[in-house]
Amino acid sequence: MQQVPVIVGQTFLNRTDVTLLLRDHQTRLFENHLAALPDVASLPPRKLPLWSKNAAVIPPNTIDLIEIANQEHHEGEVYVEATTRQKSGGEYNIPGCVTTIGGVIAIQNISTNHLTFRQHQLIARGTPCENEISQNEVSKLVINASTLPSFQLNDIKGRLGSNLNESECILVLNLINEFRNCFAGNTTELGKTTVTEMQIRLNDDVPVTYRPYRLAYPERESVRGIVQDLIANGIVQESQSPYASPILLVKKKTGEYRMCVDYRALNLKTIRDKYPLPLVDDDLERMHGNDSVAKTAFVTPDGHYEYLRMPFGLVNAPAVFLRAINSILGKLRFTTAMAYLDDILLPSSSFETGLGSLREVFTLFRDAGMTFRLSKCQFFHEKLEYLGHEISPHGIRPGIAKIEAVEKYPKPTNVHEIRQFLG
Numbered sequence: 001m002q003q004v005p006v007i008v009g010q011t012f013l014n015r016t017d018v019t020l021l022l023r024d025h026q027t028r029l030f031e032n033h034l035a036a037l038p039d040v041a042s043l044p045p046r047k048l049p050l051w052s053k054n055a056a057v058i059p060p061n062t063i064d065l066i067e068i069a070n071q072e073h074h075e076g077e078v079y080v081e082a083t084t085r086q087k088s089g090g091e092y093n094i095p096g097c098v099t100t101i102g103g104v105i106a107i108q109n110i111s112t113n114h115l116t117f118r119q120h121q122l123i124a125r126g127t128p129c130e131n132e133i134s135q136n137e138v139s140k141l142v143i144n145a146s147t148l149p150s151f152q153l154n155d156i157k158g159r160l161g162s163n164l165n166e167s168e169c170i171l172v173l174n175l176i177n178e179f180r181n182c183f184a185g186n187t188t189e190l191g192k193t194t195v196t197e198m199q200i201r202l203n204d205d206v207p208v209t210y211r212p213y214r215l216a217y218p219e220r221e222s223v224r225g226i227v228q229d230l231i232a233n234g235i236v237q238e239s240q241s242p243y244a245s246p247i248l249l250v251k252k253k254t255g256e257y258r259m260c261v262d263y264r265a266l267n268l269k270t271i272r273d274k275y276p277l278p279l280v281d282d283d284l285e286r287m288h289g290n291d292s293v294a295k296t297a298f299v300t301p302d303g304h305y306e307y308l309r310m311p312f313g314l315v316n317a318p319a320v321f322l323r324a325i326n327s328i329l330g331k332l333r334f335t336t337a338m339a340y341l342d343d344i345l346l347p348s349s350s351f352e353t354g355l356g357s358l359r360e361v362f363t364l365f366r367d368a369g370m371t372f373r374l375s376k377c378q379f380f381h382e383k384l385e386y387l388g389h390e391i392s393p394h395g396i397r398p399g400i401a402k403i404e405a406v407e408k409y410p411k412p413t414n415v416h417e418i419r420q421f422l423g
Helices: 011-018 135-141 152-158 166-178 216-233 265-267 290-294 317-329 351-368 400-409 415-422
Strands: 018-023 026-029 046-054 057-058 062-069 077-080 084-085 092-094 097-100 104-109 116-117 122-128 236-238 243-250 256-259 298-300 302-308 338-340 344-346 383-388 389-392 395-396
Touching: 057 062, 057 344, 062 122, 097 104, 104 116, 104 122, 152 166, 166 351, 216 236, 216 243, 216 256, 216 298, 216 302, 290 302, 317 338, 317 351
Parallel strands: 243 298
Antiparallel strands: 018 026, 046 062, 046 122, 057 116, 062 104, 077 097, 077 122, 084 092, 092 104, 236 302, 243 256, 298 302, 338 344, 383 389, 389 395
16 A cells, blocks of 8 residues: 555544654554643643731721732732632632732721731732733722622611511612612721812911820820821821811720811801701802812821811811702602701601612712711611601600600709709
C-alpha cells in the first residue's frame, strides 16, 4: 500500500474521537478517552491570595478598610469578587472592587460581634487585571445597596402592630428589605439628599469664636472617635474658618455619647427664617449654601472642623428640614402622609392600603437620598403617640407623658400655685 502524507486537523480528531500522542518523533493514535490538555489561552487567570497586612478589629454593623498584602508582591491591579461569609456570629460582606497590593478592601461586619483579623490572615482572593482599569470602570464593579444585610423578622417584630398576622408581617418585612437602602443602621449608611441646601444669613460679619469646652480624657476619646467617623463618611471636614462654636457631649440612654455643637451665639446673630413650620408653601425655596459651610465650624480639644451636611442645633434647621420633607412628599402630603419635622404619619383604613402608602413614601425618600432609622419607625399600629397625643380608633386624647405629668404634679396649696398649674 502506498503511503500518502496527510494533514490531520483538530476537527477530524474531534469527530473520530482520536487522540494524538507525540513521543520520540513518532505519532501514536489512541481511540480511548484521554484527559485533553486545555488551551493555555482559555485557562482562567490564577487568583492571588490577599492577606491582611496588619491586625484589625471591626465593630458590629460597621464597614472598615483593611490594607492587604501578598507574598508574590504583584504590582498590577487585582479584581476582588463580591463575597459574603456566612459563618454564624462572624458574618461579613466584601463588596466587589478593584485594588492593588498594598491598597485596601472594604469589609462590612454584618454580625452582632466584633470581627478580629490577624496579621497575614487570608482575607480574599484577587484576579490579576490584564489591562489598566479606569476609575469609571472601577466604580461599576463596586456593589452598593445590594451588599447591605437584609433585615430578619426578629429585627422588625417590635416595630409592628400586634394586630398583624404572620403573613402580613412577612409582607412588611419583604417591603422593608426591598427598600433596604432607605434604612441607615450606622453613619456609613446615611443618605445624602440634594433636595435643598441651607444658607446661614447673619446680621453682621463678625465671626463667632469660642475656645473648646473642657472635657475629661474619656470624653475626649469619644469626641475623637465621633469626629473621625463623621470625616470618614463625608459629613464634616477639617476647617480653617474664622468661626468656631464649642461642642459638648450628651449621654444617650444606651450610655453612648452624642456630640452636640453649641450654636447659641451663632443663632443670636442669624436672620430668622419666617417660614411657618406647620404650614409650608408649595414653592420650594432653593438655597445655595457653600458660603454657609464655614459658619457651621466647631472646635474640639483636638481640632477645628466644619459641617458638609446640615446639623441640627442651627436656629433655621427645622424650617429647612421641613421644606425638604414636604418637597419630597409632594402631593402625598395632601392625601396620604402627614409630616411635622421628622414625624411622618401614614393613616390607612386597611393593611393593603397602608402597604401601598409605605411603598409610595419609601420610593420618594429613596429617590431623594433620605434614610430612616428602623428603631424609630412603627408600622401598622392601631394606637400610637404622635406629637404628644395618643391616636387610636377611639379618637385623639392627650399622650401618656402629659397625663403622667399632671398626675405627678404637686398638689397646689395656694392661689399662686393654682395659677401656675393652670398656666
